[in-house]
Amino acid sequence: MMAQSGRSRVVIVGGGFGGLEAARGLAKAAVEITLLDQRNYHLFQPLLYQVATAALSPSEIAWPLRHVLTRQANVRVVMAQALAIDLERREVESTAGVFPYDHLILATGATHSYFGKPQWEQHAPGLKSLADATELRRRILSAFEQAETADPGARPALLTFAIVGGGATGVEMAGAVAELARDALSRDFRQIDPSLARVLLIEGGPRVLPALAEDLSAYAGRALRELGVEVMTGTTVTGLEDGRVQLGDQVIEAGTVIWAAGVAASKLAAELAAEHDRAGRVKVAADLSLPDHPEVFVVGDAAAMLSDGKPVPGIAPAAKQAGRHAARQVLAQIAGRPTEAFRYSHAGDLATIGRHNAAVQLGRVKLTGFIGWIFWGVAHVYFLIGLRNRIAVAFDWLWSWLTRQRNIRLIVQHRA
Amino acid sequence: MMAQSGRSRVVIVGGGFGGLEAARGLAKAAVEITLLDQRNYHLFQPLLYQVATAALSPSEIAWPLRHVLTRQANVRVVMAQALAIDLERREVESTAGVFPYDHLILATGATHSYFGKPQWEQHAPGLKSLADATELRRRILSAFEQAETADPGARPALLTFAIVGGGATGVEMAGAVAELARDALSRDFRQIDPSLARVLLIEGGPRVLPALAEDLSAYAGRALRELGVEVMTGTTVTGLEDGRVQLGDQVIEAGTVIWAAGVAASKLAAELAAEHDRAGRVKVAADLSLPDHPEVFVVGDAAAMLSDGKPVPGIAPAAKQAGRHAARQVLAQIAGRPTEAFRYSHAGDLATIGRHNAAVQLGRVKLTGFIGWIFWGVAHVYFLIGLRNRIAVAFDWLWSWLTRQRNIRLIVQHRA
Numbered sequence: 001m002m003a004q005s006g007r008s009r010v011v012i013v014g015g016g017f018g019g020l021e022a023a024r025g026l027a028k029a030a031v032e033i034t035l036l037d038q039r040n041y042h043l044f045q046p047l048l049y050q051v052a053t054a055a056l057s058p059s060e061i062a063w064p065l066r067h068v069l070t071r072q073a074n075v076r077v078v079m080a081q082a083l084a085i086d087l088e089r090r091e092v093e094s095t096a097g098v099f100p101y102d103h104l105i106l107a108t109g110a111t112h113s114y115f116g117k118p119q120w121e122q123h124a125p126g127l128k129s130l131a132d133a134t135e136l137r138r139r140i141l142s143a144f145e146q147a148e149t150a151d152p153g154a155r156p157a158l159l160t161f162a163i164v165g166g167g168a169t170g171v172e173m174a175g176a177v178a179e180l181a182r183d184a185l186s187r188d189f190r191q192i193d194p195s196l197a198r199v200l201l202i203e204g205g206p207r208v209l210p211a212l213a214e215d216l217s218a219y220a221g222r223a224l225r226e227l228g229v230e231v232m233t234g235t236t237v238t239g240l241e242d243g244r245v246q247l248g249d250q251v252i253e254a255g256t257v258i259w260a261a262g263v264a265a266s267k268l269a270a271e272l273a274a275e276h277d278r279a280g281r282v283k284v285a286a287d288l289s290l291p292d293h294p295e296v297f298v299v300g301d302a303a304a305m306l307s308d309g310k311p312v313p314g315i316a317p318a319a320k321q322a323g324r325h326a327a328r329q330v331l332a333q334i335a336g337r338p339t340e341a342f343r344y345s346h347a348g349d350l351a352t353i354g355r356h357n358a359a360v361q362l363g364r365v366k367l368t369g370f371i372g373w374i375f376w377g378v379a380h381v382y383f384l385i386g387l388r389n390r391i392a393v394a395f396d397w398l399w400s401w402l403t404r405q406r407n408i409r410l411i412v413q414h415r416a
Numbered sequence: 417m418m419a420q421s422g423r424s425r426v427v428i429v430g431g432g433f434g435g436l437e438a439a440r441g442l443a444k445a446a447v448e449i450t451l452l453d454q455r456n457y458h459l460f461q462p463l464l465y466q467v468a469t470a471a472l473s474p475s476e477i478a479w480p481l482r483h484v485l486t487r488q489a490n491v492r493v494v495m496a497q498a499l500a501i502d503l504e505r506r507e508v509e510s511t512a513g514v515f516p517y518d519h520l521i522l523a524t525g526a527t528h529s530y531f532g533k534p535q536w537e538q539h540a541p542g543l544k545s546l547a548d549a550t551e552l553r554r555r556i557l558s559a560f561e562q563a564e565t566a567d568p569g570a571r572p573a574l575l576t577f578a579i580v581g582g583g584a585t586g587v588e589m590a591g592a593v594a595e596l597a598r599d600a601l602s603r604d605f606r607q608i609d610p611s612l613a614r615v616l617l618i619e620g621g622p623r624v625l626p627a628l629a630e631d632l633s634a635y636a637g638r639a640l641r642e643l644g645v646e647v648m649t650g651t652t653v654t655g656l657e658d659g660r661v662q663l664g665d666q667v668i669e670a671g672t673v674i675w676a677a678g679v680a681a682s683k684l685a686a687e688l689a690a691e692h693d694r695a696g697r698v699k700v701a702a703d704l705s706l707p708d709h710p711e712v713f714v715v716g717d718a719a720a721m722l723s724d725g726k727p728v729p730g731i732a733p734a735a736k737q738a739g740r741h742a743a744r745q746v747l748a749q750i751a752g753r754p755t756e757a758f759r760y761s762h763a764g765d766l767a768t769i770g771r772h773n774a775a776v777q778l779g780r781v782k783l784t785g786f787i788g789w790i791f792w793g794v795a796h797v798y799f800l801i802g803l804r805n806r807i808a809v810a811f812d813w814l815w816s817w818l819t820r821q822r823n824i825r826l827i828v829q830h831r832a
Contacts, residue, residue: 040557040825040827059824059826064604070603070604076606077604077606078565079561079565079827096565134828142495149512187486191492388819388821395811403804405804407475409456409457410478410546411455411456412550
C-alpha cells in the first residue's frame with residue numbers, strides 16, 4: 001500500500017551515521033521519508049570521549065537533525081522513541097503514534113554490554129550518549145574535588161580511574177584522563193597533586209587496539225605508559241561495586257570506573273522478530289535486508305553485517321556505507337531491479353593517545369606520533385557536520401594545544 | 417583565634433560576582449582564604465538567557481573557580497555546599513566539614529521568589545543556574561518538537577510561551593524566544609510554522625524594564641512588539657498549573673512558562689541569625705557587616721544593601737563593588753583601622769531586545785537600536801573571564817548574526 005500521494009513511504013529509525021546517510025541517499029527519490037529519533041540531534045560519537053574529558057562542549061559534536069535535513073524536502077524528522085516494529089502490519093509504533101511503511105531502514109545502533117551484569121552499569125557508566133559524556137565528566141572532575149577535601153587516607157582511591165576495555169574508546173579515554181590530571185589540573189589544587197592520579201586501562205585480550213596491527217598495538221601501549229597509564233592486558237573484570245573493581249584475586253579501589261567494553265545491539269533491534277547473534281544484532285541477508293522481509297533493512301551496529309562473508313566492524317564509516325547501501329536497495333526495489341550484496345570498503349583504523357599522538361593504520365600505511373595525530377585531527381574535523389562546528393572544534397583543539405588547558409571543566413548536577 | 421600560621425582566616429561563601437571579587441580584593445593580603453561554592457565554576461549569569469535560548473553553550477559563560485584563582489596562592493577553593501553558619505562559634509558548616517573563620521564574607525546570591533507559591537516552580541522554572549538554563553532550553557525546543565507531531569488542535573497551546581516578569585531577564589528571554597521561532601527554526605519543520613509561536617511577556621507593574629527611564633521602557637515595549645511579543649503590563653499571575661496560566665479572569669493555555677520575576681535571598685542568608693527584609697535578604701550595616709558581628713559581611717543579592725540610605729540594585733556590578741568593599745573592610749579590621757560605609761557607583765542599566773537591538777541607559781546617555789546592541793555586546797564580552805571565552809562568545813554571536821542560526825539546539829534529557 002502506497003501513501004495517498006502514490007509515493008513509497010520509507011521510515012528510517014535512528015539519526016546516527018547509518019540513518020542519516022540512508023536519508024541522504026534517498027534525497028532525489030520520489031519517496032516520503034520519515035526519520036524517527038528519540039533525540040533531536042545527530043551525534044558525532046567518535047569525539048564523545050573529548051566531551052567526557054572536558055576538551056569539547058556537547059554542542060560542538062552534535063547538530064540538530066532537523067537542521068541537517070532542512071533542505072531535503074522529502075524528509076520529515078520526528079523526535080520520538082520507536083517502541084516496537086510490527087513486521088506483518090508494516091508499522092513502527094512510537095511515542096508519537098504509529099508510522100506505516102513500505103520500506104523500513106533500522107539504524108538504531110548499539111549500547112554497551114555488561115556481560116550479563118546489568119547492575120554494573122551504575123558503578124561504571126559507558127560512553128554512548130551526550131548525557132553519558134556529561135555524567136562521566138561530572139564524575140571525573142568531582143573525583144578531584146572530593147580528593148581535595150578528603151582525609152589523606154581516602155585520596156588514593158578517589159584519584160584512581162579504571163577504564164575497562166582497550167579498544168579505541170578505552171585507549172582514548174585513558175590517554176585523555178591521564179593528560180587532564182597531569183596538565184590541565186596540575187596547578188589548580190592546594191591539598192592534592194592531581195598528577196599523582198592513577199589511570200588503569202583494563203583489557204581482557206592480549207593487547208590494546210586489537211583492530212590494528214600488532215606493532216601499532218605495542219606502540220599505543222608504550223605511548224600510554226609514557227603518559228602514566230597502567231596498561232593491564234589479559235585482565236578480566238570479575239566483580240564491580242561502588243569504588244571497587246575485582247580482577248580475579250586482585251581488588252583495586254577506584255573511585256571512578258568507566259566502561260568501554262562490550263557491545264550490545266539496541267533494544268529495538270534485539271526485540272525485532274528476526275534472528276540475532278549473541279550481541280543481539282540482527283542477522284541480515286547479504287543485501288542487509290531481513291531474510292523474510294526484503295522491505296526491511298538493518299544497518300550499522302544494530303546488524304550483524306557481513307561483507308564477502310566476513311564480519312563488518314562496528315565503526316562509523318561502516319554504518320555510513322551500510323546506510324547508503326540500504327538507500328540504494330530501496331531505490332532498486334521501487335524500480336523493480338534486483339538488490340545487491342553489501343560490500344564494505346575498509347579505509348582504516350585509528351585512535352588518539354593523549355593530546356598529540358595517535359596510532360593510525362590505513363591498509364599498509366601506518367602513522368604514529370604527531371603526524372598520526374594531525375591525520376586523525378584533520379580527518380575528524382573534516383567529518384564533522386557544518387562549518388561552524390569545524391571552526392569551533394579546531395579552535396578548541398588549537399587553544400588547548402597552546403595552553404594545555406581544558407576549557408569545559410563544568411560539573412553540572414542536573415535535576416532529577 | 418588565628419590560624420596556626422598566625423594569619424587571619426577569611427572564609428568566603430559563594431563564588432559568584434561578589435565572592436570572587438572579594439577573594440581577588442584580598443589577593444595581596446597575608447590571610448588564609450577559603451572560598452566555598454557548591455559548584456566548581458563561576459557563572460556569568462547575565463548571559464544565562466542565551467544558554468536557555470540555544471545561542472551560547474554552557475561552557476562559554478562558566479569558568480572553573482579553581483582555575484580563575486590558581487595563581488592566587490592565599491586562596492583555597494573548596495567545592496562544597498555551606499549548610500549553616502554558627503555566628504557565635506565563628507564556623508561555617510559544610511558538606512566538606514567545618515570551616516572556622518576570623519572573617520566571613522557571605523555572597524550566596526538569590527533565587528527566584530514565587531510569591532509564596534513554591535508549587536509554581538515545577539510549572540515555571542526560573543533562570544538562575546546552568547541546570548536551569550539547559551532545562552529551559554530543553555522545554556523550549558521540545559515544545560516545537562511536540563507541536564510537530566501533535567494534533568492540530570493542540571498546537572497553539574504547545575506553541576505559546578509565557579514569560580513572567582518584565583525586568584531585564586524577562587525582556588531578554590522574550591526577545592530571544594521570539595527570534596528563535598521566527599528565524600532559526602522557521603524552515604526546519606514540516607507540519608508547523610514555528611514563526612506563528614505566541615510569546616507573552618507578563619509584567620505586574622505599569623511598564624517593562626522599570627529600572628530604566630520611561631522613554632526607554634516604551635522603546636523596549638515597541639521593539640518587543642515588533643518582534644511579535646505580546647507585552648502585557650499591569651497583569652498579575654494569579655494561578656499556575658501545567659500548561660495554564662491564570663491572569664485574573666483570563667486563562668491562557670501556554671505549554672511553556674518561564675519565571676523571571678521576584679527575588680528571594682539564598683537559603684543560607686535567609687536562615688542566618690540576623691534581621692532580614694521581606695525577600696529574606698540580610699539587613700546589613702552601612703559597611704555591609706552584620707550589626708552585632710562586625711567580622712561578618714554580607715554582599716550582593718544575599719544582602720539588603722544601602723548606599724547613602726538608598727537601596728542598591730541586585731545586579732552584577734553592585735555585587736562586584738560590594739565584594740571588593742568587603743575585602744577592603746577585612747583589611748581595615750586586620751590593620752586596626754575603622755571600616756567605611758559602602759558607596760555604590762551606578763554605571764547604568766541595559767537589556768537586549770532580540771539579536772541586534774538593546775536599550776541602554778548610562779546616566780543621562782541613552783542608547784537604543786543597533787548602537788545600543790553593539791555597546792551591550794562589547795560590554796558583556798569584556799566582562800567575561802578569560803580570552804578563550806571572549807573569543808568563543810564573539811565567534812558564536814558573529815556566526816548567528818551572519819546565519820540567523822542558533823548553534824546549540826540540543827535537547828539533552830539527563831538521567832535522574
